[in-house]
Amino acid sequence: MRVTGAVVVIAVLRGGSGADLARRFTAAGAAGVLIADEDPNHAEDLAAELDRPGCPVVGVCGDIRRPSDVAALVDTAEKHLGPIDLFCVSGPGGERIVPLADLPHHLGRLAELLALVGEAIGEVVPQQRRAAEDEPAYATVAALGAVPAVPAVTAVAAVAEQA
Incomplete structure (x- = not known):
């Protein structure tokens, strides 16, 4: 990678x-980083701390359990930083890094990203926590393919059409 x-x-x-991910990427020479958090203060404070010439860092409010927020993050990142190379998910159970070069390109780019984000959420949120989440958020994760009972390609195509 x-x-x-x-x-x-x-x-x-x-x-x-x-924070650790953002620090590692900025130190390793990333061209730009967008940090999205449900808490806008956390995202903006971290962005202000890490922003530097050669690696602009943008902090925004966003909830990646919502396909519309993922679409907005992609648009914002590409508008301010350029085409996205890596999409990372940081949760209570760890982190997952998704290289966008790995997208299969048989669906729309956003639909493919939503499928991978759904899988990433499933990996970084402990099972007991997912069960305790509110119904709409868990249903969105299921629709994105993080729950094996949902065929990911069909669900993601439907979600992408709605976004």
Whole structure:
């Protein structure tokens, strides 16, 4: 995975931080980083701390359990930083880095990203926490393919059409 010159999006779930990821990417020579958190103060404070010439860091409020927020993050990152190379999810159970070069390209780009984000959420949020989450958020994760009972390609295509 090449980090030097990469544009990185870090989406922070409740219970995650994203700070270590952001520090590692900026230190490794990323071209730009967008940090999305449900808590706008956390995202903006971290962005202000890490922003530097050659690696602008943008902090925004966003909830990646919502496909519309993922679409907005992609648009914002590409508008301010350029095409996204890496999409990261940071949660209470760890982190997952998704290289966008790995997208299969048989669906729309956003639909493919939503499928991978759904899988990442499933990996970084402990099972007992997912069960305790509110119904709409868990249903969105299920629709994104993080729950094996939902065929990911069909669900993601439907979600992408709605976004």
